[in-house]
Amino acid sequence: MTVFPLLPPKTGKMSLRSALPTFSFTPRVLLWQHRVFPRPSISQSSSRISAGLYGASCMPTGSVSLSTPVTVSSEMPRLQLQKNPFREVPQAGNELGFLSQPRSALNGVAFEKVLALFAGTLESRIAPSRNPPFLVDKKTFTSTRKQSSEANQPGNQTAATGQPTGRSENRQENRMQENNLRSAEQSTISSPEPGNPNFSRGALAAGKRRRERTSALRVCENFLDAVGMTPLIYLRRASQETHCDIFAKCEFNNPGGSVKDRPAKYILEQAEKEGRLGGSQNWIVEGSAGNTAIGLALASKPRGYRVVCVIPDTQTQDKKDMLKVCGALVVEVPFHKVWHPDHFVAFSGRLASVMNACWGNQFDNLANQLSHYETTGPEIWDQMDGRIDGFVSAAGTGGTVSGVSRYLRSQHPEIQIALADIPGSALYRYFTEGVLRAEGASVVENIGQGRITGQLQDFRPDVAFEISDVESLTWTHSLLEDEGLAVGMSSGVNVAAAVRLAKRLGPGHRICTILCDSGTRYAKKQWNISFLREEGLPYPRLLADQKREMSAIMEAIHVAYAPQHVVERIEKEHENDISAPGSKL
Template identity: 50%
Template sequence: MDGVVDGFWGAVGNTPLIRLRRASEATGCEILGKAEFMNPGGSVKDRAALGILKAAMAEGRLVPGQAGTIVEGTAGNTGIGIALAANALGWRSVIVVPETQSREKLDYLRMIGADLRLVPPKPASDPGHYVNVSRRLAEELGAVWANQFDNPANALAHEATTGPEIWDQTDGRVDAFTCACGTGGTLAGVARALKARKPGVRIVLADPGGSGLLDWVKTGTPKAEGSSITEGIGQAARAPGNLAQARDLIDDAVRIEDPAMLEQVFDLQMQEGISVGGSAGLNVAAAIRVARDLGPGHTVVTILCDGAARYQSKLFNPAFLRGRGLPTPPWMDAAG
């Protein structure tokens, strides 16, 4: 039957492009957001999860209906995608997450049956860093290590799906693409897909405070400054393998600080009815910056990574924001 898909695995992808009215009107451009929060696991990371698990199946390391375990270190969303995809085919998931991530994501992982392992936040070079812990756990359990940061199946999933969808949905009229990077899989995969079809399309990395990727793009060396309340994006010390392989396709990078990110999160929710998380707000702020640089009449596409409900205790908590010297909108102040 037309329009019927097969479970979680069939429901990932083919998300709509949403015209962002206020951003478009402010710049004279068409600014479009890929509604990745509409994936069944609620985020763009569902695509990476499927790409990684499909690659493991193709290599015979996981077999549907047979016992299998997948281990991953994640800020939360990739773990959610992996856990749901694993549930659908009878596998166990062990998800290692820094304990500083939002309560909502941690509760969701527990709710969907993931074996959640919380670890203190550590630098990437520390053996206690969540990625390093997940690698050791996979070795100890004899399990598949998803390794989203350096597993090429991550970027390949976006090259095969997200990029071509954007091209088709815009009828090829896309002038720039921008998004933030955690693993770099989304940016790398979409960049390869779009540049193969239109070499002149502009690819811009959006970076939060505390991340060194902007300097990596501009100078080749990461240099982290400042901080951010965003989760799952930015890298302080190195470019992950997925991103590094696409270095020659990235035309520029822009820094978006938390106040600009929050402005877009709150405006999208209250003015356009689009409820998204911090990384999506940062992406929209970056798309506006790129659109203004290009001038009126262009089309800029970005990623609406996930929904706001996963950050209620942070982004929508006035005490949390005020404690970090960040602005709160009038409607939030009125609500207490």
């Protein structure tokens, strides 16, 4: 299963910002008879070297960062390493149990063995944790260092021959060190008992995740094959505020840009299996707030199906335009309450019947829930290594929260499932008071429900939260400004509810939620300062600061323009150039 960024066991955390390399390196290589480790800048002020060697881990930028500190000391100048300002890194040293050994004791085969051993960790280790696991325990190297230092002292003799130490004795010493290293390595890998001092659960888990991530880098045959396997990301600010570990599944990374690609895939495949699609039948009608219809339209392209989307007129123009770009025929209907006969879902069902077309019926078609039970839930469980205390999601159709929770409860019956709801939806009061009654209103799209859909028939959350627009937008803006994630307002609702659940459970718990779709589909609403001011809602500080920042660089912008006489001269030189911009040809 794909995890992004890769997470160390138990204590490790990463975000987009903390995934940056801890130290900056130049591309040169240390001349130690190998070509393994990058060489940092060197200061000649010290007679010893203390190099923090770090194992490779995947970065969001596509490059390699370095983790898992190990110290190698020798008679060389000290390395001056630049710290990453985004992350506190413990000073590598013997007090942490890192390897520290004179180079003279690591000559020949043994020294190369050490390099090869730690070079192997470059492929399997992940981001630095607060308590980095050791590939080889401190005791092994302490005894080896002691033996080496005694053997290298002038006048020392071996117990076997009584002769002064020479080249042959160095070879014997090297073999002994190599055997110690091999024994420690085998013990680390083959002894799966946490009580074993040589056992490194982190190294094994990291190698497993690396293999899973590599296997997930597959070539997809089509749109449907690319759905799923989305990354899981650590939310730094939400975690810091609650003293818990809060993760979010990036469903906007699906090929259609939302979590609704999963049910769209299952609905399409189910209709084909049942014979409702294919052959002469190539029309699909769906009542959708946008995302499911977008997924259906894109998935239908390779198969030659046509999609009709019945959408309420309250949805953003960005989403309607996107539907048309994807090839869907958009039918806008007035917004009505769920009991009204012309509610967009009921209308879409009648339209499908009149057209003799396939009706997707995402609200009551259990293929929706099944898509999350078979894909989203298992992915979250594997990405979090089964260490998850709570799951949070809002409900529109209810397929995501019911399908994921059903799977997670089958694996971990004690997990806490939280429903996030918004004003104007009836689900919060239904699950807290037993009354299906809606109060208030919200500008958030895609979520909220006034009835118990087919997906929610057997669903019961452990707790439900009602999230106001102010709270959801605050977290939506935080995701953009603090995490670099431009997501829709429903994602802000989910994160706000995840923060509430974390505070309810207490520090130290691990919680997962869903980032449903991209914020680019709501540019004229949630990123529109004028709209937000009219509604009395907060707007992103980032957008508010842009005018001030632009005024600060206006002088530089004017200076950057070429002087008029230079422009005239260059235009004259290129006036006969037919490829020049603005040419009449």
